[in-house]
Amino acid sequence: KKVESSSRRRVTAGSRGRLPEQGRPVCRRHNSAVVYVRVSPKIARRKQNMICVLFGHPSAALLLLMTLAVGTFLVWLKYADADLPLVFLSKFGRSPGVLKGSVVWITGASSGIGESLSYELARAGAKLALSGTNTERLRAVKDKCIAMAKDTEVILVPFDLSDFSCHERQLKAVLNHYGRVDILVNNAGRRAIEQFEDFTYEDDRAVFDVNVFAPVSLTRLTLKHSKQQQRRLHVVVNSSMTAMQGGRSCSVYAATKSALQGYFSSLRLQGRMTGAVDVTVVFPGPVLTPLLGDAEKLKKRIYYRMMSPERCAQLIAVAIANKVGEAWICDNPLLMTFYFCQYLPNIFQRFIACMLPWNRTARSTKNK
Structure with missing residues (x-):
């Protein structure tokens, strides 16, 4: 030059x-x-x-942007199994290792998502308190957690969630051992499959007791003690995609999960104003757990794409580590229904909800 x-x-x-x-x-x-x-x-x-080319011709610029958007969508459609913020945090956010030393109390830890989450947090170095009704299964989960991470401390607090009189006693058992509770994971639940008109009040009450009133009771007791210790509590709630979308033959179950969303979304807002509590509400889609019955039959009959509990637990651990407010966890193409339901509710209810596999093939079966 x-x-x-x-x-x-x-x-x-x-x-x-x-x-x-x-x-x-x-x-x-x-x-x-x-x-x-x-x-x-x-x-x-x-x-x-x-x-x-880029700015002198708007059509060319628009075509370029549309091409990039479609390409990004196709990549997300193939590989994403959670909402975009959670996928980003799983790659670039804080890892579950930040939970090392935290005291985590998990209900429903004897099987399914609770069991897999116990293993995930044990590998992260958390101190665990595991609750459930199957004591034998809880012992097996405890042994496996200790085998995975030698330094992990695990205690068992077996009890029935529907017995509200024992909630405070079980909380004291955890506090007597660890002295505090940093994270409470309300994972236990009961599924109810039945046509709306076939439910009785007793059926409704039994499902609401386990799915709604029990986790609310445990959370209140734990939060009061955390405030006395001037500690910030992190509450994790396992809801369901039916809380947002509903579902044929599971009206009561969907209602309980919607109630959880309302309770704990309000608690999240209160916590942000007072600084006393963080709340993470998880909305998993179809997951291969004993709650749904025989996994092999479900694979062939209803749910053509179901997430493994191990992968679901990994994403929940990421959500806990990053204190995510809401986490949508589901494989595509079902994950897209979250976005349709959230942003285009009328179109979803009119054209998409009736095509979901569990709505097309659901049967009226008596909940035992």
Whole structure:
């Protein structure tokens, strides 16, 4: 590039943002000295053509943006198994290792998502208190947690959630051993499959006791003690995608999960104002757990794509580590129904809900 003499006219401030004209000297700064270079006509023409293609023709710019959007959507459609923020945090956010040393109380830890989450948090180094009704299964989960991580401390607190009189006693058992509860995971639940008109009040009450009133009771007791210790409690609630979308033959179950969303979304807002509690509500889709029955039959009959409890637990652990407010966890294409239900509810209810596999093939079976 040819350097011009300093006696040539300098480029004004208003002309520096314009495209260089052919053969016109352009101001460049080098080592605190102002020098002038002459831009090649070929380079100037190439830059001008590029700018014209992108900004001179709106249709070309729109086509480029649409191509990028479609490409991103196709990649997300193939690989994503959670909402976009959670997928991003699983790659670039805090790992579950930040939970090392935290005291985590998990209900429903004897099987399914609770069992897999126990293993995930044990590998992260958390101190665990595991609750459930199957004491034998809880012992097996405890042994496996200790085998995975030798330094992990695990205690068992077996009890029936529907027995509200024992909630405070079980909390004291955890506090007597660890002295505190940092994270409470309300995972236990009961599924109810029945046509709406076939439910009785007793059926409704039994499901609501386990799915709603029991976790609310445990959370209140634990939160009161955390406030006395001036500690910030993190509450994790395992809801369901039916809380947002509903489902044929599971009206009571969907109602209980919607109630959880209302309870704990309000508690989250209260916690952000007072600084006393963080709340994470998890909305998993179809997961291969004993709650749904025989896994192999379900694979063939109803749910054509179901997530493993291990993968679901990994994503929940990421949500806990990053204190996510809501987490949508589901394989595509069912994951897209979350977005349709959230942003296009009328279209979802009219055209999409009836096509979901569990709504097309659900049967009226008596809940035992």
